[in-house]
Amino acid sequence: MGRWEPNATDRLVVAALELFETNGYENTTVIGIAERAGLTKSTFFRHFQDKREVLFGRSSLADVLAEGIAKAPADAEPLEAVACALELLAQDVFTPERRDFIARRQAVVATHPELREREALKGLGLIAAMTGALERRGLPALTARVTAELGALALELAYTRWGSASRDFTEVAREALDEVRSAAPAR
Amino acid sequence: MGRWEPNATDRLVVAALELFETNGYENTTVIGIAERAGLTKSTFFRHFQDKREVLFGRSSLADVLAEGIAKAPADAEPLEAVACALELLAQDVFTPERRDFIARRQAVVATHPELREREALKGLGLIAAMTGALERRGLPALTARVTAELGALALELAYTRWGSASRDFTEVAREALDEVRSAAPAR
Structure with missing residues (x-):
């Protein structure tokens, strides 16, 4: 030892x-x-x-997202619960002090297929974590999954934009979530 | 040689x-x-x-999906174009004769993390292929991506269910697509 x-x-x-x-x-x-x-x-x-x-091993985004969804108000709409999770992410992980580091990390991940592959798999883990947390709020499995997929897409957009923006992650994330919501098909 | x-x-x-x-x-x-x-x-x-x-290397699902989306009627709604792609898949790849083989393949993939990981990455490739094909129909990038994500989810559901059902893939896929559409959040 x-x-x-x-x-x-x-x-x-x-x-x-x-x-x-x-x-x-x-x-x-x-x-x-x-x-x-x-x-x-x-x-x-x-x-x-x-x-x-x-x-990749450092921060447990999946746990923070699941916690944020669990803590959302009981009457929050599914995507609103995801918004709460993204806010918790802004508080705990994607803080202003970490933005430069994250932008450098993003640039490095983009350079190598092995790193991009690991990033993609981590993304699937985040979807699974959000799906589970949404199901525990009583949502039907498929609604939980669709919501988690849309949430992950908003997170991806926000993450990419935040690295090169000078705004709070919460703000960028909320905007991304609204865009994703508007891009969803009419029922 | x-x-x-x-x-x-x-x-x-x-x-x-x-x-x-x-x-x-x-x-x-x-x-x-x-x-x-x-x-x-x-x-x-x-x-x-x-x-x-x-x-994994055998059938190029991505190409078939892109082709099906390209061939959809010009005025088809985004998810309707995906439905056309799933129909082409039923004709070209997921034919009744191949169902038993696919069910066995699914069972084997489920047994090992390496195989599940490769399957997951192939799934991401399908999303990228559908996103590209939808963008070439003139859809905004984000609408294309959201539609592709929902389409991939429907495909995953249909693929899993078809293996243990005795119905045509087209029918199972159409049902799955309707379910995914209903599970999407109201705008």
Whole structure:
């Protein structure tokens, strides 16, 4: 067992991001990341499964989204419950201080198919988490799923736009949710 | 270069499916699949990239869906264009003769995380293909994307139900599309 390393996770994430930016994802090794962070390879593997996971393992968006949906007022419409979840995300994860970091992370993820693939799979995990949380509010399974799909699409739009905007995530997210709602087919 | 092997693709797919069913995905090797099909390992790799791809590389659902959307009447509503695509799928791919095979394939895919992951990624490819085809009909990008997401959800439902039903895919798909439409939020 290694000794306790203060902020090891943060240091590893920042080191990885810098190396991916400078040398490319392909040319970066786990040892290189650990060294840059002043840590050992085994410390790396106590925090992350592999090189790819270092950009994905950190924040549990799925848990925050599920919590936000659960906490929405009992009489909130399905998409309104999703809006509450996106607000909680703005408070807990997508804070103004993190915007630059997130924009850099986005740019790196876009550079490599393996990273884009992992991002896509994480997106499916978010849909599953939101679907579950909406079902626990008593919604029929299919309504929950459709709402979660639309919510995930709004989240994706907001996430992309927020990285290059200078507005609060809540505002960008609300706008995206309205757009997605208007784009949905008439019943 | 190997000699021409009649129906090599089909033989490999059937052999793989049988071995996955009998011995499990994990315990099946490419050599084992090739041998069971009466072919060589190098013939296998001329047809498929890896063991996983053998259940996914065959039919190009994305192309059929895009074609069906392109061929829909010019005045068709967005989701109606998707319905046309699902009909073409019923004619070209999900034919009654293939139902048993598809049901077995579904059961095997469900057994292993690697296969479920590949299936999920293929699903995202279908959404992208439908989004593109809908945009080429002149729809705004977001309307195209939302419609494609709903269409993919209907396809997923229909695909799952059809495997265990004794009805035409067109009928199951149309029903699923109606359900998804009703589950979409009011604007």
